[in-house]
Amino acid sequence: MVKRLPWILTGAMAVGALLLWLNLRERDQFEMGSLEPVDGAAEAAQDLERLPPLTVRHGDHEHALEVVEQRRTLTLRDRDGWYRLFWAGDEIYHYKELVHLAADLQNATAVDPTGTWRIRVKAAAAPCGTPPPVADLLYALRVSDGATDGIPALSYRCLAAHLPTVLDFTWVLAK
Numbered sequence: 001m002v003k004r005l006p007w008i009l010t011g012a013m014a015v016g017a018l019l020l021w022l023n024l025r026e027r028d029q030f031e032m033g034s035l036e037p038v039d040g041a042a043e044a045a046q047d048l049e050r051l052p053p054l055t056v057r058h059g060d061h062e063h064a065l066e067v068v069e070q071r072r073t074l075t076l077r078d079r080d081g082w083y084r085l086f087w088a089g090d091e092i093y094h095y096k097e098l099v100h101l102a103a104d105l106q107n108a109t110a111v112d113p114t115g116t117w118r119i120r121v122k123a124a125a126a127p128c129g130t131p132p133p134v135a136d137l138l139y140a141l142r143v144s145d146g147a148t149d150g151i152p153a154l155s156y157r158c159l160a161a162h163l164p165t166v167l168d169f170t171w172v173l174a175k
Contacts, residue, residue: 029107032100033093040096044072051151054121063123070119074101077112098154098169106160115141117171139171
């Protein structure tokens with residue numbers, strides 16, 4: 001047993017050195033993300049102009065819709081490797097701007113970009129006197145390597161080897 005002790009200690013130190021090297025190699029640089037939910041209402045309000053004109057038609061009347069309130073959430077998951085023994089676990093980062101989420105998506109451990117945009121609209125006053133009721137629109141964020149049906153939000157050129165050259169971010173009407 002005494003003759004094997006140096007080999008056992010060398011093996012234990014090698015495993016420790018490997019874990020240390022793997023932990024130091026993984027750099028989590030989520031610069032614009034926050035671990036706490038953020039209020040991106042002002043940033044989302046600036047993006048409302050990208051939506052097509054909101055109108056609703058009933059009978060021969062067309063009503064312009066005005067936005068009463070809106071809320072947008074953008075999140076990205078940071079998946080830690082198995083070698084993160086003492087702080088293993090996924091973190092969820094929250095963003096105000098879509099371009100910041102796209103930039104942080106280039107981290108090797110970043111996965112599952114998601115977003116929802118809930119917009120509450122009501123009909124503007126019209127001469128017919130029967131405005132449609134207040135309605136909720138829900139958009140979901142779709143990230144792909146090619147254009148999809150929906151409202152284009154951002155095309156982002158990626159420099160990371162594990163991602164396509166260009167990622168397209170699109171808002172798709174969910175309901």
